[in-house]
Amino acid sequence: MSQRVSVVSLGGTIATVPDADGRAGAAIGLGPQDLVAAVPQLAGTGISLDLVDLRRLPGASVTVDDVRAAAERARAQVSRGAAGVVVTQGTDTIEETAFLLDLLWTDEAPVVVTGAMRYPALAGADGPANLLAAIQVAASPQARGRGCLVVMSDEIHAARWVRKTHTVSAGAFASPASGPIGSVVEGEPRIWWPAPGRLTRHSTVDSTVKVALVTVCLDDDGGLLGALDDRYAGVVVAGLGAGHVPDRMVEPLHRLAARVPVVLASRIGVGPVLSATYGFPGSESDLRSRGLIGAGHLDPYKARLLLQVLLSNGADRAEIAATFAAAGRS
Numbered sequence: 098m099s100q101r102v103s104v105v106s107l108g109g110t111i112a113t114v115p116d117a118d119g120r121a122g123a124a125i126g127l128g129p130q131d132l133v134a135a136v137p138q139l140a141g142t143g144i145s146l147d148l149v150d151l152r153r154l155p156g157a158s159v160t161v162d163d164v165r166a167a168a169e170r171a172r173a174q175v176s177r178g179a180a181g182v183v184v185t186q187g188t189d190t191i192e193e194t195a196f197l198l199d200l201l202w203t204d205e206a207p208v209v210v211t212g213a214m215r216y217p218a219l220a221g222a223d224g225p226a227n228l229l230a231a232i233q234v235a236a237s238p239q240a241r242g243r244g245c246l247v248v249m250s251d252e253i254h255a256a257r258w259v260r261k262t263h264t265v266s267a268g269a270f271a272s273p274a275s276g277p278i279g280s281v282v283e284g285e286p287r288i289w290w291p292a293p294g295r296l297t298r299h300s301t302v303d304s305t306v307k308v309a310l311v312t313v314c315l316d317d318d319g320g321l322l323g324a325l326d327d328r329y330a331g332v333v334v335a336g337l338g339a340g341h342v343p344d345r346m347v348e349p350l351h352r353l354a355a356r357v358p359v360v361l362a363s364r365i366g367v368g369p370v371l372s373a374t375y376g377f378p379g380s381e382s383d384l385r386s387r388g389l390i391g392a393g394h395l396d397p398y399k400a401r402l403l404l405q406v407l408l409s410n411g412a413d414r415a416e417i418a419a420t421f422a423a424a425g426r427s
């Protein structure tokens with residue numbers, strides 16, 4: 098029996114046609130039927146497809162509710178027998194949506210996110226190749242039990258590590274801390290690394306639970322922290338280096354951490370936040386002693402989503418700290 102894969106499309110450059118002025122994406126013109134029609138090689142794979150035209154949005158406008166809707170549709174497709182699900186969307190937010198899908202995904206079947214850096218009318222458009230490779234990965238037994246994967250440029254990335262590392266390059270996606278977990282060679286997915294453990298067991302997220310992200314800069318006086326009001330149930334601070342802030346920010350952060358969970362990540366985006374190496378005021382050890390929770394290896398964008406999922410599910414401080422500690426070990 099041939100395998101079935103479901104393709105759920107959300108929009109993005111992969112689905113974009115230029116307007117009369119040559120500007121892309123004023124309206125996202127293409128649905129999943131158009132996307133698969135541009136990949137005649139699919140016929141030779143023996144994989145049959147179910148298509149779901151869920152949203153037609155630029156990546157920048159995708160919301161947490163859209164991702165939750167995509168996860169629900171994907172779950173429904175898997176329960177009807179799909180071997181895996183491909184989500185196509187704008188690359189601007191893939192590193193976040195894929196991680197959120199990963200946090201919410203409890204099925205063994207893989208969910209694979211892809212997109213394109215060049216829209217279909219451009220020379221060297223990458224959407225068709227990315228879609229073909231993503232479908233091959235979604236159908237592969239090797240991809241099972243790995244949560245959400247991102248497939249771009251024939252590379253297979255774990256959602257936890259993948260980042261968009263260039264604004265326009267066709268090779269924009271990378272996992273700088275770990276490398277890709279595999280690649281697609283001659284149509285065959287090859288995955289080299291074992292699957293990591295899950296970070297949470299929660300399968301839902303509440304979009305009304307808001308988590309703020311504050312990036313620390315040179316000579317920062319922490320003024321933005323004072324502007325955070327009760328709308329925010331938690332805060333992620335993207336600190337300098339291995340988790341540092343100017344000494345002037347210490348007291349405001351201490352006060353904030355007494356009110357809501359405050360997670361300390363690094364604005365560098367690659368590498369762990371330290372625990373006990375530096376001891377100056379505003380160092381990682383100082384901030385941890387004042388109640389901030391280290392983000393482990395998670396970059397600020399992913400840390401923000403993890404905190405939102407935890408808070409959405411009523412996690413207390415101990416669960417939040419334990420979950421981020423696990424993210425620091427793996």
Ligand code: ASP
Nearest residue numbers: 109110155156187188189
């Ligand atoms: N540059 C983006 C993309 O690659 C635009 C978007 O995210 O919709 O799809």
